[in-house]
Amino acid sequence: MSEKSFFPVHHPDYRYSVSKNPYWEKLQGLSNRVYCDHQTEAFHGRCLELFPQAARGKLTVEVGCNAGHVIVESAFQNPGESFIGIDWKFKPIYRGAEKASKRGLQNLGFFRAHAERLPFMFGNGEIDRLNFYFPDPWPKKAQIKNRFFNSERLRLIAPLMKPGGLFHIKTDHRGYFEWMIQAIQENLNLWEILSVSENLHRDDPAPHLLDFPDVTLFEKLFIRDQIPIHEIKLQVRR
Ligand SMILES: C[S@@+](CC[C@H](N)C(=O)[O-])C[C@H]1O[C@@H](n2cnc3c(N)ncnc32)[C@H](O)[C@@H]1O
Numbered sequence: 001m002s003e004k005s006f007f008p009v010h011h012p013d014y015r016y017s018v019s020k021n022p023y024w025e026k027l028q029g030l031s032n033r034v035y036c037d038h039q040t041e042a043f044h045g046r047c048l049e050l051f052p053q054a055a056r057g058k059l060t061v062e063v064g065c066n067a068g069h070v071i072v073e074s075a076f077q078n079p080g081e082s083f084i085g086i087d088w089k090f091k092p093i094y095r096g097a098e099k100a101s102k103r104g105l106q107n108l109g110f111f112r113a114h115a116e117r118l119p120f121m122f123g124n125g126e127i128d129r130l131n132f133y134f135p136d137p138w139p140k141k142a143q144i145k146n147r148f149f150n151s152e153r154l155r156l157i158a159p160l161m162k163p164g165g166l167f168h169i170k171t172d173h174r175g176y177f178e179w180m181i182q183a184i185q186e187n188l189n190l191w192e193i194l195s196v197s198e199n200l201h202r203d204d205p206a207p208h209l210l211d212f213p214d215v216t217l218f219e220k221l222f223i224r225d226q227i228p229i230h231e232i233k234l235q236v237r238r
Contacts, residue, residue, distance in 0.1 A: 034112070036112045056082060057081040063118070063135075063148070066096075070133065075108035132148075133169075170232075191236060200229040208223055
């Protein structure tokens with residue numbers, strides 16, 4: 001039976017639909033830290049408890065992590081910290097969780113969820129570092145309302161960050177970059193701009209040699225096609 005939520009995705013009473021995606025079933029069969037839909041909201045305010053004591057240093061969350069290329073390497077290189085990758089696609093989350101399991105990573109979890117529900121997944125002051133790499137730009141006028149990054153979202157995310165927490169953003173899309181800068185300027189009371197680059201790899205003589213976690217899967221393609229990468233680093237003001 002299929003169930004359609006009456007409420008929009010950012011509403012507290014939103015319900016995830018029952019999915020017929022074959023990877024939904026497969027995800028239920030995984031025994032490592034991978035959660036789907038409403039399960040991802042069960043750890044609100046205590047996400048670090050998902051991880052062993054030795055990994056409870058800092059919590060990094062990557063929104064739109066796809067199959068976890070970056071976050072798997074980050075978790076591997078930082079065993080004393082915890083990591084959660086979020087994506088709304090079932091198959092990439094499954095692939096990411098498979099990789100984490102094969103590498104025996106105890107400090108990495110995956111959430112199959114809508115990023116719009118971030119405030120229901122994380123409590124106040126829980127996130128040390130939020131990464132947002134190459135989000136879908138929704139370039140057409142009628143699609144712009146679908147962009148994850150906007151002024152209201154910056155206001156909603158700020159309280160979820162630990163005092164001094166960092167928000168790292170990269171995009172290849174000039175229009176989305178300008179849109180982000182506009183939204184940030186409307187929230188300078190909450191966020192400080194640490195740095196902005198309009199061509200991140202300009203001074204690197206061999207950017208095509210960069211690898212995960214320093215670049216993402218999409219970033220590698222943009223580097224190959226010589227498309228400039230825009231980067232923004234923000235710090236929450238608290
Ligand atoms: C363009 S891809 C970039 C993937 C990866 N960050 C990289 O740089 O290689 C955008 C990713 O964000 C995910 N995504 C888009 N909108 C999302 C949303 N509202 N909630 C969760 N994931 C989302 C997509 O499924 C996709 O994996």
